[in-house]
Each structure stands twice: as structure tokens, then as C-alpha cells.
């Protein structure tokens with residue numbers, strides 16, 4: 001018997017591990033910043049008696065929220081909101097804030113959204129509440145900007161020749177998903193390994209959805225609205241996301257106050273308590289059932305103090321934010 005699941009509906013990753021972290025914090029509100037198909041929210045509502053506020057920038061997932069809304073009338077609310085704006089949520093008793101980053105399998109498998117290199121049509125890639133689509137990025141950005149996006153968000157070794165070929169190609173024809181795949185494959189002709197388009201598509205998705213700025217602002221604003229004692233838990237799916245989350249928790253869970261804004265004689269503070277240095281990863285049996293969980297990493301930390309300025313965090317990743325702030329040149 002084949003134990004691999006059918007991924008028509010998104011299969012929640014590291015669900016039991018996540019629930020075991022947040023369940024001791026019963027009573028109050030949990031915020032599920034990435035509702036998706038509602039796997040986390042549903043499990044929390046079933047197993048813990050807390051209220052759940054769920055957010056998602058993709059309004060199409062609202063269809064998954066109606067069932068929970070009917071079943072758990074007073075305990076559940078859904079908002080179509082980007083998690084960078086989590087500070088718009090007014091609740092005095094937040095106990096946990098959860099992020100399960102990236103895309104749901106429902107979004108990837110919807111070929112009209114152009115998130116996957118298997119899509120046939122227009123390059124779209126918008127998750128929801130976006131300012132522009134991928135179509136505009138490939139047709140309007142300079143070669144230099146495309147190069148930076150591919151290099152820094154995709155770690156693509158062939159960022160330069162691919163960006164050059166895109167700019168040449170679009171002089172005569174419009175680029176769609178299929179032609180982008182052909183351009184990439186023509187440059188990475190004899191290279192083996194995973195799908196040749198994976199890195200470029202990842203880079204474009206990050207840029208179109210401003211995922212780095214979303215994550216950085218989401219984490220900072222989550223800290224701001226979380227009362228002391230609450231937990232922030234984040235599941236990441238690629239090394240760039242994990243690097244940001246790891247830095248955020250590590251930098252502020254150790255005593256080393258280097259902020260120039262700190263008054264003289266102020267005692268150094270730890271703003272988070274991390275009980276685990278290493279991330280939690282899926283078991284081999286979870287990976288067997290759901291192979292796309294293999295790159296997932298779960299990190300979490302408890303808030304210890306108010307007043308963190310996150311100066312080092314922001315300055316450490318400013319080079320990535322600056323790339324996300326690049327705009328069209330053509």
C-alpha cells in the first residue's frame with residue numbers, strides 16, 4: 001500500500017509538535033497567522049479550549065474558515081490580512097502566535113495562480129493583497145534587478161545569464177510560465193539535480209509577495225502585541241526564512257546589549273527564552289506520508305520582556321529588504 005497522502009487539501013506539517021508547544025498555554029487567544037486550509041486552527045479548536053484568530057492574505061481560503069466559524073461561533077474569527085499587519089488585532093489575552101510560512105498545496109496546485117513551474121499561462125504568483133504580479137516583474141525590471149532577485153532570493157548560480165536572456169527574450173515576445181521555464185532550461189542544459197526552475201520560481205515568489213519584509217515585520221509586530229509569557233512559533237520551509245527566524249530568536253535570547261539607544265547603566269536584557277537551540281524537524285514517518293514536509297523546521301521562543309528595539313535584526317537583513325524595495329525600470 002502506498003502511504004503517501006493525496007495532497008489535494010493541504011496537509012498540516014509538524015502539527016503535533018506545534019500543538020504540544022502551545023497547549024500548556026490554555027485559556028486566552030491563539031493567533032494562527034497563516035490559516036491556509038485551516039489544519040492548525042482546526043486542531044487547536046478541537047483540542048484546546050482557547051479562542052483562535054486566524055489570518056491569511058489569500059481571501060480564497062475563506063472557504064475553509066466557514067466550517068470552523070459555524071462550529072465554533074464564539075471561539076473563532078478569520079481575517080483576510082497580511083501578518084505584517086498583525087498589530088491591527090486587538091486582543092488583551094494573546095497566548096501564542098503561530099506562523100506556518102510559505103504556500104499551501106492548494107495554492108501551488110491551482111495552476112491559474114502561476115505559482116508553480118507546471119502552470120501553463122500568465123506568470124502571476126500573487127498570494128493575495130499584492131501590489132503587482134510576476135508578469136510585471138519579468139517584463140519591467142532591469143537585468144540588474146532580476147539578477148539580484150535570482151541571486152539573493154534563489155541562491156541561483158546562473159542568475160546572470162538567466163536575467164540577461166530574459167531581457168533579450170522580452171524584446172520580441174512576452175514571457176509566460178512556459179517560456180520562462182524554457183529560458184532557464186536552455187541555460188542550465190546539462191545540470192542534473194532537482195528541477196532546474198525551482199530556484200528562479202522561489203526567488204520570484206519571494207519578491208512578488210515581499211516575503212522577507214512580511215516575515216521581518218510579522219515577527220516584530222507579533223512580539224509587540226504578545227504579552228510577556230506568550231510564545232511565538234514559526235515553521236519555515238527554506239534556508240533564507242530559517243536564517244531570519246533563527247537570528248530573531250537567538251539574538252534576543254542572549255544577553256549582549258549593543259544598542260546605542262539603551263540608556264547608560266541600563267541593565268542588559270533577554271527578550272526571549274528559547275528552550276531549544278536546534279529546530280524541531282519532521283520525523284521520518286511524517287516525511288514518508290508527506291514528502292513536502294522534508295524541509296520544514298519549527299522554532300519557538302517565549303517572550304520575557306517588553307521594549308526590544310530590534311535594531312540589529314533589521315540592520316542584519318536590510319540588504320534583503322532593499323532588494324524587495326526595488327521597482328520597475330522599464
Ligand SMILES: C[S@@+](CC[C@H](N)C(=O)[O-])C[C@H]1O[C@@H](n2cnc3c(N)ncnc32)[C@H](O)[C@@H]1O
Nearest residue numbers: 012034036037038039040056057058082083100
Ligand atoms: C503553508 S500554508 C499554511 C497551512 C496551514 N497551517 C494549514 O494547516 O492548513 C501558508 C498560508 O499562509 C498564507 N500566507 C503566506 N504569507 C502570508 C502573509 N504574509 N500574511 C498572511 N498570510 C500569509 C498563505 O496564503 C497560505 O495560505
